[in-house]
């Protein structure tokens with residue numbers, strides 16, 4: 001007899017953007033959603049093989065998707081030193097703890113955007129084989145970067161078209177799920193320039209073509225400089241990470257025509273609300289450098305708002321792992337989107353469920369509580385549409401219909 005799980009709650013948000021359903025339920029059979037909707041419209045299974053969970057005064061949503069993490073990074077004030085000097089064993093154990101911290105926040109799928117070597121692939125496989133409990137992981141392995149470029153210590157430097165094609169082949173051979181490329185320098189790596197591109201359009205296009213040829217993998221491009229965003233968009237990457245609109249010299253350089261181009265090309269912007277989460281915290285929770293950063297966030301938030309208003313599709317992410325961007329604070333990502341980017345709560349929720357799955361090419365599997373998708377769900381107390389802070393109050397998390405987090409603890 002098939003095993004069935006029935007989840008009932010005061011409210012169901014299915015992740016597709018459809019209005020919430022009062023008195024909702026989801027039926028999961030053998031790990032897959034068989035039915036979802038209003039209780040009165042469903043024929044709920046009964047019997048000894050059915051596990052029924054009831055959640056009055058709660059909202060039932062699809063398991064969340066964090067579209068950008070670094071599971072092997074420590075999130076400490078010296079995250080760079082840790083990433084360079086810690087042993088592989090330490091990195092991997094840290095990755096387990098971090099993956100489980102995300103799961104406790106309701107994140108049942110995450111995309112890891114780069115770490116040292118191929119350790120995240122081992123972590124991904126250990127979870128998918130059931131050796132340890134954790135979210136599904138889409139792993140990039142090592143990001144492709146230039147010699148001395150952003151996150152070069154992860155281990156994959158490549159310069160010129162031939163070398164980036166070879167790097168892409170090496171990653172695909174190892175079994176990565178997508179390709180992460182550093183299209184500009186980054187703040188975490190001294191000696192790189194976040195205000196300048198690292199690769200040309202031709203180099204990036206070669207990566208996109210090779211990733212597509214070898215199994216239809218998508219490419220995520222880390223972009224702070226406006227010139228780097230332009231290169232990545234022209235090259236045909238799927239997602240632009242950060243999208244910081246940095247001018248080559250100082251301040252910002254917003255380009256409305258590039259926003260139009262992003263819409264035309266169907267690019268997604270990954271809103272990595274990581275360090276930005278500091279904007280929600282009180283001064284005594286922040287390090288000195290964060291207080292300075294928060295004071296300067298105005299233009300950054302303004303340009304992301306204009307990017308979104310221009311019609312660019314956006315998805316939600318934490319960038320957890322970089323300094324002071326912790327894995328157990330995922331709900332704050334959604335709060336920043338609502339509070340500082342003027343995104344309505346339903347849109348923020350879609351950006352971490354249905355639309356995130358679509359962007360990452362996994363909409364056949366996850367992202368919505370509709371028949372045929374995996375039975376991944378999160379239950380929170382209250383109504384996140386009325387107050388997005390409800391996402392902090394996670395009651396239960398399910399993966400493939402199985403209870404994996406109960407009252408904030410791994411089940």
Ligand SMILES: [Zn+2]
Nearest residue numbers: 068070113319
């Ligand atoms: Zn990152």
